[in-house]
Amino acid sequence: MASGHGLKHDSFDLAWLIQPAEAPEARLIKCYNDPQSSSLDDGSVHKNKSIFFFETSCNHNGTFSLNSRQACAVESAALMNPDKHVLLLVPSPFNKISTQKHMKALLSYPNVRIEHIDMNKYFIGTPLQNWYEQGRLKSSRWPTSHTSDILRYTTLWKFGGYYVDLDVVILKSFDGLTNFVGAEDDEDVAAGFLAFNYGHPIIHLAMLDLKYKFKGWRWGNNGPGVITRALKRYCRVQELSKMTKQRCGGVNVMPPSAFYAIPWRSWKYFFATKQSDVDWVMKTINQSIAIHVWNFHSASQNATVGSNQPYVTLASRFCPKVYSTQKTVF
Incomplete structure (x- = not known):
């Protein structure tokens, strides 16, 4: 399940690191390898015009469902952006979608789609193809969160558009907004909202960062850490206060008030x-x-x-x- 975590949460990592390590087979989300043809046709994804969500748990037992708060996040995106395609992508296989009232309400929006993706094929042709095939994700202590991290950057690399966490409510349209990230505070960029046009070099830098700097034992390293490091490299500054649109080639590092007004x-x-x-x-x-x-x-x-x-x-x-x-x- 995708949900936000800021760099400040690395303080939690220190506590978790002293806990006994899980066995590799317990950490691996095995359902990602269960056989099922992907329902996502890459050709049907409109570049730069889609809003992406991910649900990365394996708790569906053949029937996919969101809880009501997750469904609220997706609905708010669809309601406030009727001209955009809202895609909920799911790596765990499912046979059908739940008929719970809140799921039926969500799917009444014509711009909402729920699609299964095949993890063994999704990374083909991307900078992370060999990384994934080598089983690097299996080193994660938090594969649910880290899978969401990896998928958000990979998806923006493949299609461009917007990534949004599942624990949000969208209050305004994204119209006119592109190539942006949100600062969580005066020091850190968060990864709960990301928007980049297809082919943007920052997303390529983010993919390379994942490939070479992935750390399965640190929760925030592979999400907000990735975009923060990519921005520092792209903007050629270390301080968030200096990451202006001019300095960052048009990329807008939005203030905390945009997405994280309540820390x-x-x-x-x-x-x-x-x-x-x-x-x-x-x-x-x-x-x-x-x-x-x-x-x-x-x-x-x-x-x-x-x-x-x-x-x-x-x-x-x-x-x-x-x-x-x-x-x-x-």
Whole structure:
């Protein structure tokens, strides 16, 4: 499952590194190798006009489904960008898509597609072909997250367009926005939102970074670390404050207010009920293109249907069909 993680979360890596290593067979997501023909036809993907999401777990048992919050993220992208193709790509095989109410609501959008991809073929012809065939992904302690990392950069390399995490709500159209990333704070670039035209050299640098600097034992190294290092090389500066559009050849490093106005340390405010906290959140995100709700931390936090919680209010507005299927807790 794709969900955001910032460079600051590397502090968690230090704690995890002292834990006993998992056996290789436990770390490998075996379902990626289960036989099933890919339903994705590369020729049907419109270059630079698609918004991509990934669901990388193996928890489908033949029937694919998202939870309601993930479906909300996809719906918000489709609702706010009706002229773009919204593709949810899934490396684990499935026979059918769930008929749960929120899934049927999501698929009522004509610009939404759910497609299976064959991991053994997806990297052919890319800079990561030999890397994947050599089994480098199997060294990951967090293959679900690292697979999402690898797929987002590979997909932008193959098609161009937009990558978005599954723990977001899109608040504005992407029209007129391209070749951008979002800063998480004054020091770090995050990888929850990425947009690059097909063939952009930054994505090629990102692919080379993955090929030569992949670290399976560090969670954030292969996601936000990749785009941060690629930007430093491309812009030829080390400080985020100096990564201007002029310096970076037209690439827009958007400020935290664009996508990460509420930082991960403050994730609980999305679920606040105290009116002063609610007002602060809504004012803080007033100019945001999207919000990121930091699923790593917030997944178990209740969002009560009909409440004044900021996340609930935004879901009711920007993923109304999915939201309407939920009765008590979103």
